[in-house]
Amino acid sequence: MVKYILRRLLMIIPVLLGVTFIVFSLTYIAPGDPARMILPQDATEADIAQMRHFMGLDEPFIKQYFHFLFGFKSPSDDSSFSYKGLLALDLGRSYVSNRPVFRTILERFPNTALLSLFALLLSVLLSIPAGIISATHQYSVPDMIVSILSLLGLSMPAFWLGMILIWIFSVQLKIFPSLANPNNLKSLVLPVITLATMNTAVQARMTRSSMLEIIRQDYIRTARAKGLEEKKVIRRHALNNALIPVVTVIGLQVGQLLVGAVLTETVFSYPGIGTIMVDAIQRKDTPQILASVVFVAIVFALVNLVVDIVYAFIDPRIRAQYEGIAKIKINNSLGKSK
Amino acid sequence: MESLLLSINNLTTQYITDNNIIHAVNGISLELARGGSIGLVGESGAGKTTTAYSIMGLLPKLTGKIIKGSILFEGKDLTLLSEEEMRDIRGSKISMIFQDPMTSLNPIITVGDQIAEVLEIHGTSNKNEAQKKAGDMLEMVGIPRGRMNEYPHQFSGGMKQRVIIAIALACNPELLIADEPTTALDVTIQAQVLKMIKELKNELDTSLILISHNLGVVAQVCENVAIMYAGRIVEFGALRDVFSKPLHPYTEGLLNSIPRIEVEKERLIPIRGMMPDPSIVPSGCIFKPRCPYAKEECSVQAPIVSKISDRRVMCLMHEGVIPNTMGAANE
Ligand SMILES: Nc1ncnc2c1ncn2[C@@H]1O[C@H](COP(=O)(O)OP(=O)(O)O)[C@@H](O)[C@H]1O
Numbered sequence A: 001m002v003k004y005i006l007r008r009l010l011m012i013i014p015v016l017l018g019v020t021f022i023v024f025s026l027t028y029i030a031p032g033d034p035a036r037m038i039l040p041q042d043a044t045e046a047d048i049a050q051m052r053h054f055m056g057l058d059e060p061f062i063k064q065y066f067h068f069l070f071g072f073k074s075p076s077d078d079s080s081f082s083y084k085g086l087l088a089l090d091l092g093r094s095y096v097s098n099r100p101v102f103r104t105i106l107e108r109f110p111n112t113a114l115l116s117l118f119a120l121l122l123s124v125l126l127s128i129p130a131g132i133i134s135a136t137h138q139y140s141v142p143d144m145i146v147s148i149l150s151l152l153g154l155s156m157p158a159f160w161l162g163m164i165l166i167w168i169f170s171v172q173l174k175i176f177p178s179l180a181n182p183n184n185l186k187s188l189v190l191p192v193i194t195l196a197t198m199n200t201a202v203q204a205r206m207t208r209s210s211m212l213e214i215i216r217q218d219y220i221r222t223a224r225a226k227g228l229e230e231k232k233v234i235r236r237h238a239l240n241n242a243l244i245p246v247v248t249v250i251g252l253q254v255g256q257l258l259v260g261a262v263l264t265e266t267v268f269s270y271p272g273i274g275t276i277m278v279d280a281i282q283r284k285d286t287p288q289i290l291a292s293v294v295f296v297a298i299v300f301a302l303v304n305l306v307v308d309i310v311y312a313f314i315d316p317r318i319r320a321q322y323e324g325i326a327k328i329k330i331n332n333s334l335g336k337s338k
Numbered sequence B: 001m002e003s004l005l006l007s008i009n010n011l012t013t014q015y016i017t018d019n020n021i022i023h024a025v026n027g028i029s030l031e032l033a034r035g036g037s038i039g040l041v042g043e044s045g046a047g048k049t050t051t052a053y054s055i056m057g058l059l060p061k062l063t064g065k066i067i068k069g070s071i072l073f074e075g076k077d078l079t080l081l082s083e084e085e086m087r088d089i090r091g092s093k094i095s096m097i098f099q100d101p102m103t104s105l106n107p108i109i110t111v112g113d114q115i116a117e118v119l120e121i122h123g124t125s126n127k128n129e130a131q132k133k134a135g136d137m138l139e140m141v142g143i144p145r146g147r148m149n150e151y152p153h154q155f156s157g158g159m160k161q162r163v164i165i166a167i168a169l170a171c172n173p174e175l176l177i178a179d180e181p182t183t184a185l186d187v188t189i190q191a192q193v194l195k196m197i198k199e200l201k202n203e204l205d206t207s208l209i210l211i212s213h214n215l216g217v218v219a220q221v222c223e224n225v226a227i228m229y230a231g232r233i234v235e236f237g238a239l240r241d242v243f244s245k246p247l248h249p250y251t252e253g254l255l256n257s258i259p260r261i262e263v264e265k266e267r268l269i270p271i272r273g274m275m276p277d278p279s280i281v282p283s284g285c286i287f288k289p290r291c292p293y294a295k296e297e298c299s300v301q302a303p304i305v306s307k308i309s310d311r312r313v314m315c316l317m318h319e320g321v322i323p324n325t326m327g328a329a330n331e
């Protein structure tokens, strides 16, 4: 198991390289010149050219990508354009704020994490019971209510929902503030609802369909034939099995959650990774954009690793596979040493 | 005189779906003495499993309904019991083994815990004691108790079926219903599992209803046999009587389709035709379309149960309505 986790951690590296290459290429070909944006309006072409040289922007694409990975030493005296590269987790300073980009991200990330965790918690607490009730009472009134609500939830884009919520609860009813910040729990209510809605809907539908499939399984019949109470049949025999696919979906949704956070943070002017990204893109702040994307990709990959581990805890068949892999590896290495 | 454990009277069970009514079991009666064994035999779709579910109270809640009749078990009518009362009986006094062992165990619970669970449901309050008894049960079905903490995927099909037998017998039930317990298994394993069921039945003094589409399987285990066709028991009698002289044309057809080593291959005659649509109630005899002895009367008059010494049969030939040409052909 430990070996498996290490292997998976190593596998994150090529994924990250791929992601960074794509993002790097996109920022490279995107219009706009960071040098021009940094310099005052009246800067001459020569000033700009020199600035590009200092920033390393006059180098060919591949060389710039190598700088991005392995570091860049600026030819200017100003060391603020130098950095040690992604492998040293240093992508330099923001062109706009002149602060190390990862520092800003690490400062702001807890805010995004807080928002996302609340949203995840809310969606799990709502969706799983709703899905279970829906499945165990198929075609009943509660089932129909859950089905309709999750369809509604699915069809509402986060930014639109956020604005509607602001209009109702901030502008009209004046119950919740329209600007959110992490130090005011009350101000988090609307963004959390905004962010959680889509996930709740997806998870509720997933739980329902997974549960419907599981309660038709033969081993559920075996449990009933033992004389087990229906409630316990569901809790002990159906639930864990039904949650296996739901866990996957939740893992994938963390990606969704981060995307949703970008939109939600923008709507509620919340100081998280999302607003960093949007600001950085608007100002062509390349180091900040790259750092944000890399960071989000790392978080996403780690979360999915956690999901796979959770999986193995629920399902002994998957655990056996991992142990099988480990055993084969050990056998191979033993074979070689002989 | 041996006492009666189970007495099914005129049981009628239907599945009521959106657009039609499936007449799965149509007024069957069956008696099982304490310690006795009945083989319930018929083609797929005959209503065997539905009969078992009716006894167990495991019919699908929304669609399956017992329309008529009674199921007396130790004198109590199971059809009148509440869900709670039924739960107390299920798994402790009446147990059931299902057809497909590959899917009948929960994949994410150890086999030991799955056996212990039924003990805990029915009164073994002490967890350690339940675990110990679960280990005993595993050994009883020939699996070392050291494998208690393993998961179903670590066992072969035959071993899974043994685990399921251990679950079914853990509370020492009065009645065991085994629904095609060996159909999904390899032929070699089939014989082992059947032998084990037979031995444990005798050892624990459990009564048995063995369901199979294969008369040959039932012949190895049961004293009595009930032949089921389209939701009816068309023939009932002691196994050797039925084997030596079938009274119903359908039984004869089933016997002819059992492969037997001593008989040459050409004698293997499958029964022609198919089971009728269970949503249509026919006039006359339900077996008529497939019956080689049928006469015109058979499509008009439905046969009733005729008693012939201690055997029962549903056929107009035995009511004297049409001549019995079957016996003649045999002799
Ligand atoms: N849940 C169900 N809903 C509707 N019809 C069913 C259901 N289960 C079984 N049936 C029908 O009832 C009849 C008897 O089925 P079953 O008792 O399973 O037969 P057997 O066990 O002898 O093969 C068949 O026609 C079958 O299609």
Ligand SMILES: [Mg+2]
Binding pocket: B045, B048, B049, B050, B179
């Ligand atoms: Mg069946």
